[in-house]
Amino acid sequence: MEITDDIVQELAKAASLAPSCFNNQPWRLVFIRSKEMLEKMHGALSEGNEWARDGSMLLVVLSKKDLDCVIRDREYYQFDTGLALGQLMLRATEMEMVSHAMAGFSPRKTREILGIPEDMAVITVIAFGKKAGSRTKNISDEQWAEEETRPERLALSDFAYMERYS
Numbered sequence: 001m002e003i004t005d006d007i008v009q010e011l012a013k014a015a016s017l018a019p020s021c022f023n024n025q026p027w028r029l030v031f032i033r034s035k036e037m038l039e040k041m042h043g044a045l046s047e048g049n050e051w052a053r054d055g056s057m058l059l060v061v062l063s064k065k066d067l068d069c070v071i072r073d074r075e076y077y078q079f080d081t082g083l084a085l086g087q088l089m090l091r092a093t094e095m096e097m098v099s100h101a102m103a104g105f106s107p108r109k110t111r112e113i114l115g116i117p118e119d120m121a122v123i124t125v126i127a128f129g130k131k132a133g134s135r136t137k138n139i140s141d142e143q144w145a146e147e148e149t150r151p152e153r154l155a156l157s158d159f160a161y162m163e164r165y166s
């Protein structure tokens, strides 16, 4: 699918509306759509994430500790960046795109390709595209089969407690 400038603006806007500590807005986002840069970034993805080559856009999510609140041992940049990206991904779903975050990538190669300084953390790379009607080129049989179901979640009682932690 073609991801237009308007779509990118809309996604960035959804992220920008997220709450953050002191309204620090610590997220920094690199949207990658050109064939040239996508091909370079495909080389930074880990084995097992080849399916992401069939998407239309990669979003590289950056932040650093100094951009947000640090209160004793509590560092909020990762939390606030996650909130913003959760909103962006929901907006993408509303706009009939699929998005898929990845931890499987090389931060070193990503830094080299995009010119990201060492003090900036490369938190995740998120692939975007339209939902494929039929099997795409770079997905394994197992991964394609998994597309049909969501993996099982914890029972609510395994993570939600009433009144006291137990």
Ligand SMILES: Cc1cc2nc3c(=O)[nH]c(=O)nc-3n(C[C@H](O)[C@H](O)[C@H](O)COP(=O)(O)O)c2cc1C
Pocket (backbone or CB within 6 Å): 048, 049, 100, 101, 102, 103, 104, 105, 124, 149, 150, 151
């Ligand atoms: C921070 C993060 C990193 C992830 N890394 C990968 C990855 O490298 N490769 C992959 O295929 N899926 C990755 N995932 C996707 C999760 O495995 C997936 O979202 C989870 O199993 C729940 O499945 P669902 O999104 O289909 O409900 C990642 C998700 C998150 C939020």
